[in-house]
Amino acid sequence: MGSAPTSQSRRRRQEPGPQQRRDGDGGGTAAGPRRQRPGRLSSAVGERHARSWAADHGHLCPPIKIVRDGFPLGKWLDSQRQLAKKRTSPSPTQQVLATIDPWWNPPWPILWQRAYHHAHTHPRHPVARQWLHNQQRGWPLLHPHQQHLLTTASLLSM
Structure with missing residues (x-):
């Protein structure tokens, strides 16, 4: 039968390799690699892609299906907006996004x-x-900040 894994071969696969045994090798310890807090890496990567998108497009409102260099930026920003709705104060990532684009998470529909x-x-x-014609007709229904955006961009004068 020799094809079934033995308990000894299973243990061997779980043992840390030489890179993981050394301290100071980028997170490895005698017990194995250190685990990152969930979301930390994706936040740093997401923030980098958000900066890049905003530099190219002037805003942080890409369609949800936008993937930038393999990173699902549209989905990630949508997730950040959903998380922001659940929080009473902005997270560090949300604060970074607000410095990139103050209207990344407006109180009106994206x-x-x-x-x-x-x-x-x-x-x-x-x-x-x-x-723009529709915005002009519905002017009284717009949020004051929406009105401000439209008038300061010289798109409408009311």
Whole structure:
């Protein structure tokens, strides 16, 4: 039968290798590699991709399906927005995102924010012009900060 793993071979697979036995090798200890707190690496990577996206696009409202260099930036930002809704104060990651784009997590729907950025960068596009017309008609229903964004960007004058 020789193909079934023995308890000795199972133990051998679980034993730390030479790299893991040395202290100071990037996290390894005699007991094995140190575990990172969940989310720490993804936050650092996410923040780096968020900065890059914002530098290219001027905002942090990418579509949810956006993947940047293999990183699911749209999904990650959506997750950060969901987490922010559950918190009473911003996390360090959320504070970083707010320094990159103060409106990364607006109190209104993110789709409005994406449409605003489209209208801001392409004000003559027919879709943007129709959207701006709709904003003008619904002006009293807009949040005061939405009104401020539209007027300070010179997209609408009310």
